[in-house]
Amino acid sequence: MKIRLDHVVKIFETFRAVKDVSLEVESGELVALLGPSGSGKTTILRMVAGLEFADSGNIYFGDQDATDIPVRDRGVGFVFQHYALFPHMTVAENIAFGMDVSKVKREKAAIRARVKELLRLVRLEGLGDRFPAQISGGQRQRVALARALAVDPKVLLLDEPFGALDANVRRELRRWLREIHTTLGITTLFVTHDQEEALDLADRVVILKDGHIVQQGTPEAVCRDPKSAFVMKFLGDANMLAADVRDGKAYADGAVIDAAGLADGKAELYARPGDLDWAPQGAGIAATISRVMDRPGGRRVIATTRDGVHLELDLEPERAVTSGDNGFVTLRRAKVFAA
Template sequence: MSTVTFRNVSKRYGAITALDDLDLEIGDGEFVSLLGPSGSGKSTTLNLLAGLISANSGTIHIGEREITHLPPEQRDLAMVFQNYALYPHMTVAENIAFPLEARKPRPDKDVISRSVERVAETLSIGNLLARYPKEISGGQQQRVALGRAMVRDPRVFLLDEPLSNLDARLRVRMRRDLKELHRQLGSTIVYVTHDQSEAMTLSDRVAVFAQGRLQQVAPPREIYDNPVNTFVANFVGDRETNFLDGVLEGDDYLTFHSGPVALKLGKRQLKNARQKVTLGVRPEAVAIASSATDGMRAEVILTELAGAELFVYLRLASGDEIGMRCDPREVSVATGETVNVRFDPRQIHLFDQESGQTLA
């Protein structure tokens, strides 16, 4: 079994806590992305698992075996770095074969050769084996780095932002290839990224980090549809979530008030008679109202056409600015125009104004 388990793991650098009391279990054969901004704790988590740094407290297991204090070479892991770290003086075949050549005892040459050919065929780089890294593209170098990890047949793969050096179009292609590769191998993969699109498209589950703490771990759809706090709601998604601070009022039928903005939300349970909340709604849940009485007045302050979608920035009567995502074939607005907008009540999130935690 290649289950990875962190139990109460913390890492400190003097007065700075890089990782605080992490509890996380990654299932056998699961693809889990560690997602967060710089300094959030995701890379610290990966480096602790790899054995590149040591924990101040807690334990780390792979299967039933504790590896907390084992050196990297005894953990049966393979790591693919951001810069690929290929040896420039070695051919592609020699780079892939290097982990096997370095083993003690070293396998027979025929065994190494067959292993290299098998991995190269899986990655569709069999025709590149005689070339040197400088003679192949960035995407091909990334495949070679993956091949060097795969040839070891490790229990767990660790990928540290392996697509960040590629151009945008190639990143999308490599995401698809990585997903297919995981399907073929069935290996446990721990993937570090700050790119939420990568995390959402590749992963079985996403673990979101901020300020050294794990915020939420769940399947991508769950993370997107039911964020546990305002940080997750705003960080996960290619556009910022719209937030409005206000007050919930009402006994059976709740209304959200924010200055002149009043939104009827329906029947919900209130903790207090007047509860201060933050309302969150994603841009795709904002739409042009069908009538003047069915929404809130807003001024168009900027539009961005991005191919198949139109992104519109609006200013509400309260002074708050929000974003709306829509189909440019169905919506046509101009800067300075006044429109009526509505929020999809099924996609409204309510958070406690002080803690930022969800009230769902």
């Protein structure tokens, strides 16, 4: 089912707000709404679910205007951030709940069979008789998903699906959710503030700031071509240097980089730690290494320029650098935005 948001506005008395958001999610697509807290991403998700109603604008499910359809009749599966499992019901009863209350009456045996099938899908066979308090966080997450899938939703909505889990479980569940999505092909929209999660999981990432969409595209597009300093900074570690643009080139503290299309004047140059390199001699930004942090994949080096700017560099594990070394930071690539 294709979802379309058309100029949707929702203003709260608090800081949260959604200001004129238009968005299309293709049928079968897996889309991430990514943004810092207060960017309106959860509100958008709740409006798509029907848990919140837009002040203006429309939400379409396929060709149908779903703006005023209450959540009960909207046919969405919603997975809550803290799962919202019914604590007094067993795992199997939780999963069966949607079928039990459905207007479409089902045979008890049919419901039981479907619960079993779903338990297998989320790899929780044999845990049907447990209560939510008796299973782990990752298992609860999967029960919540099974419960949402039980009502055969047209759209699956997940609010910070892995927010409350620790890093290892997160990564595993992420891969697993992607598999489930590939198997079932349900149009899925999920909210996260974790860029890694959005980039790992989604077909398309929608980046929000202060209730506006600032950029959307495939993970590759948003990573390679961030359209603003905000997106650049939000997607990952970034160093910032003040730069001057003259004749299509940006000059920053001894480094020069192409900045075609930018007007002359002040600008900000952003580079990821991996975009920077270190040269003991030669040209570049003169700097002194103030700290070296060793990580499994390489060495994170903090170099301080003569202006006192700290730059973070990712170097290969073999590079012999120690704090106190003098040398030059060179740019492999960088993004320049008008200041």
